[in-house]
Amino acid sequence: MQRQLHDRLKDAILAGRLAPGCLLPGSRALAEALSISRNTVTAAYNLLAVEGYVQPDRKGTRVATLIRPPSRARRAAQPAVPLPARLARIQSTVPPAEAGLALRPGVPALSHFPLADWRRAIDRAIHRAGSSALGYGDPLGEPALRTSIANYLSLARGVRCDPALVVITEGAQEALLLCVRLLTNPGDIAWIEDPGYRGAKAAMHSGDLRIVPKQVDADGLMVTEKDWRSQPPSLIYTTPSHQYPAGAVLSVARRLELIANARRHRTWIIEDDYDSEYRHVGAPIGAMQGLVDQAPVLYVGTFSKTMFPSLRLGFLVLPEALIAQMREPLTEILRGGHRYEQLALAEFIDSGEFSRHLSRMRRLYRDRQHSLREALTQHMRVPHVIEGGNCGLHLTMRLPAQYPDRAIADAAQRHGLAPAALSSFALQPRSQHNGLVLGYGNTSAELFSPMIRRLSQITLGAKVS
Numbered sequence: 001m002q003r004q005l006h007d008r009l010k011d012a013i014l015a016g017r018l019a020p021g022c023l024l025p026g027s028r029a030l031a032e033a034l035s036i037s038r039n040t041v042t043a044a045y046n047l048l049a050v051e052g053y054v055q056p057d058r059k060g061t062r063v064a065t066l067i068r069p070p071s072r073a074r075r076a077a078q079p080a081v082p083l084p085a086r087l088a089r090i091q092s093t094v095p096p097a098e099a100g101l102a103l104r105p106g107v108p109a110l111s112h113f114p115l116a117d118w119r120r121a122i123d124r125a126i127h128r129a130g131s132s133a134l135g136y137g138d139p140l141g142e143p144a145l146r147t148s149i150a151n152y153l154s155l156a157r158g159v160r161c162d163p164a165l166v167v168i169t170e171g172a173q174e175a176l177l178l179c180v181r182l183l184t185n186p187g188d189i190a191w192i193e194d195p196g197y198r199g200a201k202a203a204m205h206s207g208d209l210r211i212v213p214k215q216v217d218a219d220g221l222m223v224t225e226k227d228w229r230s231q232p233p234s235l236i237y238t239t240p241s242h243q244y245p246a247g248a249v250l251s252v253a254r255r256l257e258l259i260a261n262a263r264r265h266r267t268w269i270i271e272d273d274y275d276s277e278y279r280h281v282g283a284p285i286g287a288m289q290g291l292v293d294q295a296p297v298l299y300v301g302t303f304s305k306t307m308f309p310s311l312r313l314g315f316l317v318l319p320e321a322l323i324a325q326m327r328e329p330l331t332e333i334l335r336g337g338h339r340y341e342q343l344a345l346a347e348f349i350d351s352g353e354f355s356r357h358l359s360r361m362r363r364l365y366r367d368r369q370h371s372l373r374e375a376l377t378q379h380m381r382v383p384h385v386i387e388g389g390n391c392g393l394h395l396t397m398r399l400p401a402q403y404p405d406r407a408i409a410d411a412a413q414r415h416g417l418a419p420a421a422l423s424s425f426a427l428q429p430r431s432q433h434n435g436l437v438l439g440y441g442n443t444s445a446e447l448f449s450p451m452i453r454r455l456s457q458i459t460l461g462a463k464v465s
């Protein structure tokens with residue numbers, strides 16, 4: 001009763017039905033009129049007074065003078081707040097999540113994830129840590145997970161790494177945002193691969209950086225001496241083990257050159273090593289970070305492909321030269337969360353379940369890629385060139401310019417297919433950036449034939465003269 005009376009009076013005051021300065025009825029009179037107890041009225045008045053809706057004075061209880069929110073009609077007419085320029089530059093070309101996931105790049109085989117094992121690992125983490133892990137954790141991440149990751153990276157990726165250098169993040173995306181925040185000022189120059197990862201572009205935009213696209217060829221990121229002389233950047237974003245999305249491996253000559261020039265110009269390199277666990281051809285390619293001692297490289301990794309995307313766990317390995325300086329700001333910026341997931345993941349890695357899962361997935365993806373290539377050979381009736389495939393979860397198919405990739409990707413979505421247009425990854429679209437990025441991670445092999453037949457029809461139908 002007290003709450004109802006309070007709410008009615010508050011609404012009347014906010015709507016202006018009870019004008020500023022007017023006296024409310026005395027508590028006794030109102031209690032009698034409403035047949036409720038006087039205590040109820042007094043309690044409601046008291047609460048309104050504490051909140052500042054009314055002010056008691058010698059004569060009684062008066063409605064306070066408030067700047068009321070505009071009416072709904074006036075609110076609707078108010079112009080939306082303009083986006084800050086750095087955010088307005090971020091344009092999404094990603095298909096909405098509810099779109100069919102078939103052929104969508106970047107998604108691992110969700111139905112093959114060992115969910116029951118993961119549930120047991122989570123249960124064990126909760127059982128072992130008990131309620132102590134409900135509180136904030138180490139802002140840089142659970143020590144157990146940082147140790148597991150450091151061990152794993154030194155063995156599997158040749159990363160020079162100590163647990164103290166590892167920062168646990170919400171996926172690779174938060175790691176990229178942190179690199180921008182920690183190392184740049186607005187207006188600084190950032191080089192990024194073109195075509196390249198949209199998440200990296202968005203991270204650079206959000207820091208108001210001047211993005212300079214750098215082309216890629218069969219040896220990965222192309223940078224000339226002239227580029228270094230004329231526009232040395234603060235930050236370089238690269239995917240050296242598996243260029244996203246074109247698929248090249250950055251040659252060792254270019255890696256060494258990039259590191260040497262970065263040292264000379266005090267540039268930091270972000271190495272995004274997002275899916276190199278799934279190497280399908282030849283020996284694994286070591287990380288650029290481990291190529292030389294004290295490389296000016298921030299190594300970024302993610303569990304989105306090796307585990308599952310909604311886990312939202314990734315990591316950043318800071319160069320030794322930065323950790324002393326960065327520990328304090330990082331400790332203030334970050335909060336240690338997802339603690340049970342982090343502890344479960346540490347156990348998953350240490351017990352060998354992670355490696356076993358990766359081996360199974362590597363076989364599955366190799367088979368899926370093989371089936372996708374066969375389906376393309378048999379059913380794709382448009383001239384095309386397939387690139388990539390030595391690694392990861394996608395193939396890139398270049399198409400002649402008269403088959404515009406965005407029109408094909410849009411039409412494909414209406415048929416439940418979600419390949420990405422290659423040109424949507426390009427900063428300076430060129431004719432060779434026309435094609436489709438075909439994800440095979442989360443699509444069953446037997447579906448490729450009918451899907452590619454359909455995609456071939458869609459592509460033919462999208463032809464412009």
Ligand SMILES: Cc1ncc(COP(=O)(O)O)c(C=O)c1O
Pocket residue numbers: 105106170171172173174197199239244272274301302303304309313314
């Ligand atoms: C190049 C690249 N980096 C990183 C990621 C993973 O990002 P996150 O860990 O934020 O899910 C992806 C996912 O598609 C990617 O393609």
